[in-house]
Structure formats: C-alpha cells, structure tokens
Amino acid sequence: MSKAPPSKKPKLGASAAASDLPGFLAKLEEDRKTAAASVSDFKFNEKRVRILSKQKTMPDWATGVIYWIFRDQRVQDNWALLYAQKLALKRKVPLHVCFCLVPKFLDATVRQYDFMLKGLEEMARECGRLGIQFHMFLGEARSVLPAFVAEHRLGAVVADFSPLRLPSEWVDLLAVALPKDVPFFQVDAHNIVPCWVASDKAEYAARTIRNKINSKLPEFLTKFPPVVKHPHSSKLLAEAVDWDAALASLEVDRSVGPVTSIAPGSEAGLACLQEFCSKRLRLFASKRNDPTCNALSNLSPWCHFGQISVQRCILAVRELKAQFPESVDAFCEEAIVRRELADNFCHYNREYDRLEGAHAWARKTLDDHRKDKRQHVYSRDELARALTHDDLWNSAQLQLAREGKMHGFLRMYWAKKILEWTDTPERALADAIFLNDSMSIDGRDPSGYVGCMWSICGVHDQGWREREVFGKIRYMNYEGCKRKFDVAAFVARWGGKKHSYKSKK
Structure with missing residues (x-):
C-alpha cells in the first residue's frame, strides 16, 4: 500500500x-x-x-x-x-x-x-x-x-x-x-x-x-x-x-x-x-x-x-x-x-463486525458453502494492491487507495467479490473491514460495518436464490454492473488492469 x-x-x-x-x-x-x-x-x-x-x-x-x-x-x-x-x-x-x-x-x-x-x-x-x-x-x-x-x-x-x-x-x-x-x-x-x-x-x-x-x-x-x-x-x-x-x-x-x-x-x-x-x-x-x-x-x-x-x-x-x-x-x-x-x-x-453477528439463516448458508471451490483466491495484500483478474474491482480499489473514498454502489460489488475470492467467509469479512477501515476516510463507522455485513453476511437483507460460495447471500456480478453503468469509462478513469491469475492457493 x-x-x-x-x-x-x-x-x-x-x-x-x-x-x-x-x-x-x-x-x-x-x-x-x-x-x-x-x-x-x-x-x-x-x-x-x-x-x-x-x-x-x-x-x-x-x-x-x-x-x-x-x-x-x-x-x-x-x-x-x-x-x-x-x-x-x-x-x-x-x-x-x-x-x-x-x-x-x-x-x-x-x-x-x-x-x-x-x-x-x-x-x-x-x-x-x-x-x-x-x-x-x-x-x-x-x-x-x-x-x-x-x-x-x-x-x-x-x-x-x-x-x-x-x-x-x-x-x-x-x-x-x-x-x-x-x-x-x-x-x-x-x-x-x-x-x-x-x-x-x-x-x-x-x-x-x-x-x-x-x-x-x-x-x-x-x-x-x-x-x-x-x-x-x-x-x-x-x-x-x-x-x-x-x-x-x-x-x-x-x-x-x-x-x-x-x-x-x-x-x-x-x-x-x-x-x-x-x-x-x-x-x-x-x-x-x-x-x-x-x-x-x-x-x-x-x-x-x-x-x-x-x-x-x-x-x-x-x-x-x-x-x-x-x-x-x-x-x-x-x-x-x-x-x-x-x-x-x-x-x-x-458482534456487528463478525460472522456471529449475522442472522442464523445467513450463518447457515455460508457454512453450508464453506467448502465450495473458489475459482480465484486472493491474499489481503493482493486485494490491497488491486492485483485481481477483475478490472472493475481493481479500479474501485484504486479509487479507495488514492482518494480515501469509493462510490457507494461499487462498495457493494467490491465487498461481495471479496467474499467470492477468499477461502472463508470469516476472512472475507475481516479483509473487507480492514481495507475499508485503513483506507477510507469514513472507515471505522457503523455504516461501513453494516455495509460489509450486508454484502457478505446478508444483514438487513433476505435470502436469495442459492448458488456456489454465496449460498443464499445476494449476488452481484460484472455483467450486472455493465447493465447499470459504463464500466469501461470507470475503468479508464481509474486505470484498473486485469492481472493474470496464478495457481489457486
């Protein structure tokens, strides 16, 4: 960093x-x-x-x-x-x-x-x-x-x-x-x-x-x-x-x-x-x-x-x-x-910043999918340096690192991808909170903790269609973002690059 x-x-x-x-x-x-x-x-x-x-x-x-x-x-x-x-x-x-x-x-x-x-x-x-x-x-x-x-x-x-x-x-x-x-x-x-x-x-x-x-x-x-x-x-x-x-x-x-x-x-x-x-x-x-x-x-x-x-x-x-x-x-x-x-x-x-603070349905669904195969697994350092295969995620992370803030819509996408790319939901939540708290001017805030808990643990949300890794936690993906805004323009502004992925740890 x-x-x-x-x-x-x-x-x-x-x-x-x-x-x-x-x-x-x-x-x-x-x-x-x-x-x-x-x-x-x-x-x-x-x-x-x-x-x-x-x-x-x-x-x-x-x-x-x-x-x-x-x-x-x-x-x-x-x-x-x-x-x-x-x-x-x-x-x-x-x-x-x-x-x-x-x-x-x-x-x-x-x-x-x-x-x-x-x-x-x-x-x-x-x-x-x-x-x-x-x-x-x-x-x-x-x-x-x-x-x-x-x-x-x-x-x-x-x-x-x-x-x-x-x-x-x-x-x-x-x-x-x-x-x-x-x-x-x-x-x-x-x-x-x-x-x-x-x-x-x-x-x-x-x-x-x-x-x-x-x-x-x-x-x-x-x-x-x-x-x-x-x-x-x-x-x-x-x-x-x-x-x-x-x-x-x-x-x-x-x-x-x-x-x-x-x-x-x-x-x-x-x-x-x-x-x-x-x-x-x-x-x-x-x-x-x-x-x-x-x-x-x-x-x-x-x-x-x-x-x-x-x-x-x-x-x-x-x-x-x-x-x-x-x-x-x-x-x-x-x-x-x-x-x-x-x-x-x-x-x-x-327990507002821990998996134990989530509702029972969310803890169960995350536990049920704990051993699901992850296509990508990144370390905290790789996430901090925006070294993922996703240029949109990398651009959002670069905005956070450089300006101390991230657009609110992308905070949701950013945190949900951390769940998808880490080996346990506990580490996903800890990494998301750490990156937000250490880089964002408004980190260490109830809204930040709840944002991470909503994205990763379904707090203040409901169960959705079940899928790999996420279970019933609400899902977001790259294609959905493309339907909402000009992803290419955002990536061009912040310079996020797609990084080749090494073997899964």
Missing part, C-alpha cells in the same frame, strides 16, 4: 463552492438565530440526553463544565456541546471542550488521523473565538479526565455518543472513574432521532425501523440554536496544542498517507453541502448508482468525523423539496433511515 499521489483535482468542499460559501454560511447563522438567541433561551429536548451517573445534578461548588468530544468534532449544530453550554450558562461557569487522543484506534492509519486532527485544529480555533477552552489530552479518557475534573473542581461532564464497542467501553470506564459527585451525561449528537429513542432493540431491516424513525422526526428534526460566545471566562487556560507533535506521536500505519483531494474541517464540509444542494442534488434520485456520474453528496468524510451535522444536511436539503422531490426523498432515506439503522445494529449487536 503506497501513499496516494498528489491530486490535481480541486479539493472537495474547498474551492469548488468557495464563491457561494459566504452567503451559505450567513444563511446558516441566521437560521440558528431564528431558533433562539442562545441555548439558554431554547427548550432543549431532554430525550436527547442520558444520565450515566448516580449523581443527577451539578454540585454547588462546580467551577466549570466539560464536553468530552469523540464522535462529533464540531462547534455549531452539535446537541452535545449545546447541552454542555446550557449547563454552564445556567450555573454561570466556564465551558471546556476536551479531546483525548489515543495513539491507535482500530485500523485507522495516518490518513484518517491527519484528516481528524486538522478538523480538530479548526474546531479549537473556533472555540477560542467563542471563549471556550479547548484541551487536548494524550491517552484514554479514563486515564486523564478523572484527575483533571477533580483537580479543577469541574462540576459536570457531557459526552457524545458512538455505538461502537471501543468508544462505548471508554464511556463505561469513565463513568466508573469520575468523582462520584460529578454527574455524567451523554447526548446523541450524531443521529437525528437518538439511537435509544428510535428503538429499544436491534431492528431486522429498514422496513422495521423506517416508521419508528420517521414518526419521530417532527419532534427531533428541529433547528439548532447557536453556540454563542461564552460569557464566563476561566482561570483554567488550555495549553496550546502542538498539532504536528500530536500527529508524530501516533502509533499507526503511515504507508496509507493523507489524501489531498478532500479538505478537512467543518467549513470545508459545509462547502461540500452547499455544492451538493446547488449542483448535484438534482441528479441524486436518478444517477446516484452510476459511478461515472457526479451525483453523490460526497459528505461522508465530514459526517463520519462529526465535522458537519447530518441533521444540518437534512435541513438544508429539505428546503429544496419542491424543486427535487424524488432526490430529497432518496437522500433522506439514505441519510436518516439507512444511516440510523446502522447505528441501531451496532448499538444492539456487539
């Missing part, structure tokens, strides 16, 4: 929409002001909040409030930060934002860390302009935050929400380690309908959760009040962050280098949203499954890191419902129902 070559294309979210961005940002600021002057004047929906401690209220001695960020790395349009500011304003105490940088996270490489840290640097600057102290700590939250909270007599901790195992464990461990008289709150700032409100169980498919979510949208799909300049200054001043040193401290794979075609940070993400609304949304309903057509939102890198809010994206897109009703409906289905279904799966199924 080599570093991505410099891209000659303009950065997504940067220059492409620069001329229209100031007006778009001004419109967003005005939209927040119409919701409330500040969060203190806003009726906050308490259903967005869970209390994770026995202590329910801030103690009288509190000298500040902490928002510990992990998943939602932005200032504005952030229900968790808004809730933390509401607590601080009510008690007239300073507000602090803390990020705990761990040297390694799952299969993330320097590619994703570089994108994340540059976004956090932008967030830190915005916090500074608003009188909010931004602190960067090295290490897990349970190791650094309890002592920090106790030493400085901070009276409440607010965390955002992730359904993944490791971040969930961090939250559980911090809840135990914090001082007992400090309340610990969690706010789902990522989903429109909080995950624990949308459903109290793992849903079988989109059809079983769709109405549960859509029926609650009138209550939760509301405007955001602004995060305002915090009026209560702090004697506890944050140390300046050495961002280069933070990046250098990581214990991660550096062979998958940063991409230059996607600009990190909230402002770049909002620029991409503005450009999607003005240029690509009109094509979304009819062309989103065509990898040769620029019809996708391209918002997933910023949404994954929480640099922009999906709720903000929906609010912006829905304004164009009268002009592009089918595209708006299709985007809302994917960005709300399908995405929140992925959070539901990972929250209620701890």
Whole structure:
C-alpha cells in the first residue's frame, strides 16, 4: 500500500463552492438565530440526553463544565456541546471542550488521523473565538479526565455518543472513574432521532425501523440554536496544542498517507453541502448508482468525523423539496433511515463486525458453502494492491487507495467479490473491514460495518436464490454492473488492469 499521489483535482468542499460559501454560511447563522438567541433561551429536548451517573445534578461548588468530544468534532449544530453550554450558562461557569487522543484506534492509519486532527485544529480555533477552552489530552479518557475534573473542581461532564464497542467501553470506564459527585451525561449528537429513542432493540431491516424513525422526526428534526460566545471566562487556560507533535506521536500505519483531494474541517464540509444542494442534488434520485456520474453528496468524510451535522444536511436539503422531490426523498432515506439503522445494529449487536453477528439463516448458508471451490483466491495484500483478474474491482480499489473514498454502489460489488475470492467467509469479512477501515476516510463507522455485513453476511437483507460460495447471500456480478453503468469509462478513469491469475492457493 503506497501513499496516494498528489491530486490535481480541486479539493472537495474547498474551492469548488468557495464563491457561494459566504452567503451559505450567513444563511446558516441566521437560521440558528431564528431558533433562539442562545441555548439558554431554547427548550432543549431532554430525550436527547442520558444520565450515566448516580449523581443527577451539578454540585454547588462546580467551577466549570466539560464536553468530552469523540464522535462529533464540531462547534455549531452539535446537541452535545449545546447541552454542555446550557449547563454552564445556567450555573454561570466556564465551558471546556476536551479531546483525548489515543495513539491507535482500530485500523485507522495516518490518513484518517491527519484528516481528524486538522478538523480538530479548526474546531479549537473556533472555540477560542467563542471563549471556550479547548484541551487536548494524550491517552484514554479514563486515564486523564478523572484527575483533571477533580483537580479543577469541574462540576459536570457531557459526552457524545458512538455505538461502537471501543468508544462505548471508554464511556463505561469513565463513568466508573469520575468523582462520584460529578454527574455524567451523554447526548446523541450524531443521529437525528437518538439511537435509544428510535428503538429499544436491534431492528431486522429498514422496513422495521423506517416508521419508528420517521414518526419521530417532527419532534427531533428541529433547528439548532447557536453556540454563542461564552460569557464566563476561566482561570483554567488550555495549553496550546502542538498539532504536528500530536500527529508524530501516533502509533499507526503511515504507508496509507493523507489524501489531498478532500479538505478537512467543518467549513470545508459545509462547502461540500452547499455544492451538493446547488449542483448535484438534482441528479441524486436518478444517477446516484452510476459511478461515472457526479451525483453523490460526497459528505461522508465530514459526517463520519462529526465535522458537519447530518441533521444540518437534512435541513438544508429539505428546503429544496419542491424543486427535487424524488432526490430529497432518496437522500433522506439514505441519510436518516439507512444511516440510523446502522447505528441501531451496532448499538444492539456487539458482534456487528463478525460472522456471529449475522442472522442464523445467513450463518447457515455460508457454512453450508464453506467448502465450495473458489475459482480465484486472493491474499489481503493482493486485494490491497488491486492485483485481481477483475478490472472493475481493481479500479474501485484504486479509487479507495488514492482518494480515501469509493462510490457507494461499487462498495457493494467490491465487498461481495471479496467474499467470492477468499477461502472463508470469516476472512472475507475481516479483509473487507480492514481495507475499508485503513483506507477510507469514513472507515471505522457503523455504516461501513453494516455495509460489509450486508454484502457478505446478508444483514438487513433476505435470502436469495442459492448458488456456489454465496449460498443464499445476494449476488452481484460484472455483467450486472455493465447493465447499470459504463464500466469501461470507470475503468479508464481509474486505470484498473486485469492481472493474470496464478495457481489457486
């Protein structure tokens, strides 16, 4: 796996929409002001909040409030930060934002860390302009935050929400380690309908959760009040962050280098949203499954890191419902129902990235066909270097390796072929997840895990006609792709070649 070559294309979210961005940002600021002057004047929906401690209220001695960020790395349009500011304003105490940088996270490489840290640097600057102290700590939250909270007599901790195992464990461990008289709150700032409100169980498919979510949208799909300049200054001043040193401290794979075609940070993400609304949304309903057509939102890198809010994206897109009703409906289905279904799966199924997390019918059919002859078997390294006999698959893999993203339709084909070309379904799932998590900017995400599980293990799907290797798992092939889009044009763009196949291992 080599570093991505410099891209000659303009950065997504940067220059492409620069001329229209100031007006778009001004419109967003005005939209927040119409919701409330500040969060203190806003009726906050308490259903967005869970209390994770026995202590329910801030103690009288509190000298500040902490928002510990992990998943939602932005200032504005952030229900968790808004809730933390509401607590601080009510008690007239300073507000602090803390990020705990761990040297390694799952299969993330320097590619994703570089994108994340540059976004956090932008967030830190915005916090500074608003009188909010931004602190960067090295290490897990349970190791650094309890002592920090106790030493400085901070009276409440607010965390955002992730359904993944490791971040969930961090939250559980911090809840135990914090001082007992400090309340610990969690706010789902990522989903429109909080995950624990949308459903109290793992849903079988989109059809079983769709109405549960859509029926609650009138209550939760509301405007955001602004995060305002915090009026209560702090004697506890944050140390300046050495961002280069933070990046250098990581214990991660550096062979998958940063991409230059996607600009990190909230402002770049909002620029991409503005450009999607003005240029690509009109094509979304009819062309989103065509990898040769620029019809996708391209918002997933910023949404994954929480640099922009999906709720903000929906609010912006829905304004164009009268002009592009089918595209708006299709985007809302994917960005709300399908995405929140992925959070539901990972929250209620701890085996969300393993064969054991699949339904019984899928595990059985994969096991029944475990010994079927594979025409091709590739190693993880051969897959990573796009050395298969399939030029379309190789082109999709090259797009992922070079740009840190892959067209959504091809992600399905890509993962299903990995099932077809590996010796066991367990290895197929592990290889697909590893390649996605290490190369894609939006890897290590519930949608990514569910995408691999859908493709390889039939999650949120049904059984289809039985065939070799796949069993009853839905099948996709090269000829089917040719009927949907111009495969030759896509291959020509990315340069995927057919490689001769050696003897099967």
